[in-house]
Amino acid sequence: MVDPTPDTAAHPRFAEALRELGLDVEVRRFPDATRTAAEAAAAIGCELSQIVKSLVFEADGQPVVVLMDGSSRVDVELVRRELGAGSVRRANAALVRETTGYAIGGVPPFGHRTRTRVLADRGLLDHGTVWAAAGDPHTVFPLDPKALVAHADGTLVDVRERSA
Template sequence: MSPKHQAARNTAGTPATVALTAAGIAFTPHAYEHDPAQTAFGLEAADALRIDPARVFKTLVVEADGRLVVGIVPVAGQLDLKALATVVGAKRASLADPAIAQRKTGYVVGGISPIGQKTRLTTVLDASASTHSTVFVSGGRRGFDIELAPADLAVVTDGILAPIAR
């Protein structure tokens, strides 16, 4: 597939872009060439799009006392599982099995968007997002990010803003 066709495919409608459009929320799509050998998807996006990694957020699916929740944190940091558990009223939390995360969200690992998931999960957005006018999250596939205002991200995901990154 030529780079031009690849870029066109990467900006085609995803459940995330469809959900944002339906909600009337402004966003900017950003496609980039994904390296299949890359596993640090968020850092790859920051590098490819030439933006500060503090503005690029990763979406992590977590099991908290038997239920799935979503944590959204800067790609340069880590999710504080204990802090997330506290926010959602759980005793403990751990990263969910990738196969379960994929099945529940409808997205593949490395392309899990917090927006437009197949099963709506409780979502917590790290408070650091509010220090930026816009942030970047996965648009629903590897090589495709969406830029939007953090307040709009919280609205479209029914997200809770809390300090969950370290």
């Protein structure tokens, strides 16, 4: 059961999403921003690959969220093929905020303003616990990666950039 008091570290929209999903997670707030995966991993004391980046792309004009581990990069061509899209590119800050309701650096994996297609890289499942943004650049929360993907209504895919 989620504590109904408004004394939460999470962004209000995200806190509401947690309540609606019945999720009781520990949201941690840090005095310094955890805007990048490296900053978040250092603040938490976890591996970089345990950080979940919620990245917004534009596929043929439609937003799509890609969940990727913090130590990897998204292969845009693999995303394009997965979606059957003609073109895929990173969304600009305005589209990110319009689609998710959050600013870059604080986008959580779910609890977005609009229902958006979500692709989750299979590499997230390599960990027992992953950490994701809780709606702003100062907050994170831990969750089992399978539960995170399920709550995001994500499709498991292989879209990680492979090193040469």
